Amino acid sequence: MLKKRLIPKFLLRDGRLVKYTRFFENERAAGNPVTTAKVYNDYGVDELIVLDIVPSAASRSRVVEIIERMSEEIFMPFTVGGGVKTLDDVNMLLRAGADKVSVNSEAVRRPEFLREAARTFGDQCMTVSIDYKRISPNHASVFIDGGREHVALDPIEWAQRCEDLHCGEVLLGSIDRDGTMSGYDLDLIHKAANVLSVPLIVSGGCGSLQHAIDALEAGASAVAISSMFLFTDHSPIKLRSHLFSRGLDVRASFSSRN
Amino acid sequence: MSGVAIVDYGINNVRSVRNAVEYCGFDPIVTHEADAIADASHVILPGVGAFGDAMINIRARGIDELLERHVREKGKPFLAVCLGMQLLANSSEEHTDDGVLHRGLGWFDADVVRLMPNDPALKIPHMGWNMVAKERSHPILSNIRENNLAFYFVHSFAMRCHQSGDVVGYAQYGQQVTAIIAKDNVVATQFHPEKSQDSGIELMSNFLRWHP
Numbered sequence: 001m002l003k004k005r006l007i008p009k010f011l012l013r014d015g016r017l018v019k020y021t022r023f024f025e026n027e028r029a030a031g032n033p034v035t036t037a038k039v040y041n042d043y044g045v046d047e048l049i050v051l052d053i054v055p056s057a058a059s060r061s062r063v064v065e066i067i068e069r070m071s072e073e074i075f076m077p078f079t080v081g082g083g084v085k086t087l088d089d090v091n092m093l094l095r096a097g098a099d100k101v102s103v104n105s106e107a108v109r110r111p112e113f114l115r116e117a118a119r120t121f122g123d124q125c126m127t128v129s130i131d132y133k134r135i136s137p138n139h140a141s142v143f144i145d146g147g148r149e150h151v152a153l154d155p156i157e158w159a160q161r162c163e164d165l166h167c168g169e170v171l172l173g174s175i176d177r178d179g180t181m182s183g184y185d186l187d188l189i190h191k192a193a194n195v196l197s198v199p200l201i202v203s204g205g206c207g208s209l210q211h212a213i214d215a216l217e218a219g220a221s222a223v224a225i226s227s228m229f230l231f232t233d234h235s236p237i238k239l240r241s242h243l244f245s246r247g248l249d250v251r252a253s254f255s256s257r258n
Numbered sequence: 259m260s261g262v263a264i265v266d267y268g269i270n271n272v273r274s275v276r277n278a279v280e281y282c283g284f285d286p287i288v289t290h291e292a293d294a295i296a297d298a299s300h301v302i303l304p305g306v307g308a309f310g311d312a313m314i315n316i317r318a319r320g321i322d323e324l325l326e327r328h329v330r331e332k333g334k335p336f337l338a339v340c341l342g343m344q345l346l347a348n349s350s351e352e353h354t355d356d357g358v359l360h361r362g363l364g365w366f367d368a369d370v371v372r373l374m375p376n377d378p379a380l381k382i383p384h385m386g387w388n389m390v391a392k393e394r395s396h397p398i399l400s401n402i403r404e405n406n407l408a409f410y411f412v413h414s415f416a417m418r419c420h421q422s423g424d425v426v427g428y429a430q431y432g433q434q435v436t437a438i439i440a441k442d443n444v445v446a447t448q449f450h451p452e453k454s455q456d457s458g459i460e461l462m463s464n465f466l467r468w469h470p
Binding site: 005041044068071076077095097122123124 | 271273274277278280281379381383384385386387388389405406408410412430431452453454455456458459
C-alpha cells in the first residue's frame with residue numbers, strides 16, 4: 001500500500017525562502033531554497049512543495065532556475081505552483097523538473113482550465129491547492145490570491161468539484177493556522193478525507209510530532225510542514241522516526257538504512 | 259566504451275534521469291544515434307507518455323533495431339524505466355481503439371494490462387511510495403535493505419509476465435504489481451528510481467556499475 005508522506009513546503013518570494021504567520025503577518029527570511037532543499041533531502045523527506053507566493057514574470061524565471069538546480073541533486077517528486085494560469089505555465093514548470101504543478105486561484109476563476117491541464121498533462125500532474133479560513137465557528141470559506149480575495153465556496157465542496165475536474169490530489173491549507181504551530185484543523189481534515197478519493201495533503205498548523213500524527217490519523221495522505229522544520233529542532237528525520245515507531249505507515253527512516 | 263546512453267525517442271522530459279546518472283558519477287548522453295548507442299557502456303530506456311506513440315517513434319527512428327543489435331545481441335547492460343519497461347512486453351492494451359493491441363518490443367513474454375485493484379477505494383493511477391517485495395535477488399538491489407525497498411510509482415498500466423522467473427519483485431496495490439523484471443543483461447523497473455531518493459540512486463548506481 002502507498003506510504004504516508006512528509007512534505008516540507010517552501011514559500012518563495014523573489015526566489016527567497018520566506019515564512020509568515022496567517023499568510024501576511026510576521027515575515028521571516030528562511031534561507032536559500034536550494035541549500036535548504038538539499039538538507040531536507042539528506043533527511044529523507046518524501047517530496048517537496050514549492051510555491052511562489054508573489055508571482056510575476058520575473059519570479060517565474062527564478063522559480064524555474066531554482067527547480068532546475070534542485071533537480072540536479074535531489075531525486076524525489078517536486079510539486080511546484082504559484083500564479084499558474086496557462087498550459088504553457090504548466091509545461092514550463094514540468095520541463096524545469098516539477099513532477100506535479102499546483103493550481104489555486106485560476107482553478108476557481110476558470111475551473112475548465114484544471115480539466116484542460118489534466119487532459120493535456122495527465123491527472124497525476126495536477127494538484128489543486130485550496131486555502132481557506134473559518135469565517136464563523138462552523139463555517140469555512142475559500143480564499144484566493146494568496147488569501148486576499150474571499151470567494152463564496154466551501155473548501156470541501158470545492159475540493160470535490162476539483163476531483164470531478166480530474167485533479168490528481170488536493171493540498172488543503174488553513175490560513176488561520178498557517179505559521180501558528182498550534183495544530184492542524186483536524187475536524188475539517190477528517191471531513192475532507194472522508195469524501196475525497198484523491199490523496200489529501202494538509203497544511204497549516206504543524207508544530208509538534210503529535211500534530212503530524214493527529215493529521216495522518218484524521219485521514220490525510222500527507223502532511224505539509226514549513227514552520228516546524230524551519231524554526232524548531234523537530235527535523236524531518238526526527239518526525240519520520242517518531243511516526244515509524246508509532247506504527248504509522250511511512251517509509252523507514254534514513255538513519256535505519258545502514 | 260564511454261558514457262551512458264539515455265535513449266531519446268521524442269518524449270519530452272528526461273532531465274531527472276540524466277541528472278541522476280550524472281549524480282552517480284557517470285557521463286550521460288541523450289541520443290538516438292547508432293554510434294552513440296554503440297559506444298555507450300550502458301543503455302537506459304526512460305519512459306513517460308503513451309505506449310502507442312512511443313512505439314511509433316521507436317520504430318520511426320530505427321531504435322528497435324539498434325537496441326536489438328547492441329543490447330540483445332552484444333549484451334550491453336540495459337535498464338528500462340516505467341513506460342520503458344512496458345515497451346519490452348509483447349503487447350499493451352493502453353488506449354486501444356477498436357480493441358487491437360499495441361505491439362511492443364517483445365523481449366519479455368508478457369503483456370501490459372490496466373491496473374485493476376480489488377479495492378474500489380484505490381485510485382488509478384497508482385501514484386506514490388510503495389514497497390517492493392523481492393522474489394529473488396539481483397545485482398541492482400545489492401546493498402539495499404529489504405525495509406528500504408520503497409520506490410516512487412506513477413502508472414495506470416502494468417506488466418503481467420507469463421514466465422515467473424523474469425520477475426525480481428512485486429509491489430502490492432490491491433493486486434500484485436510487477437515492479438522489477440530482469441533477464442540476462444536486461445533489467446527494468448515500473449517505478450522511477452530517478453525519483454526514489456536514496457534507494458533509487460543506490461539502484462541506479464548499482465546498475466551503472468553492473469557488468470553482466
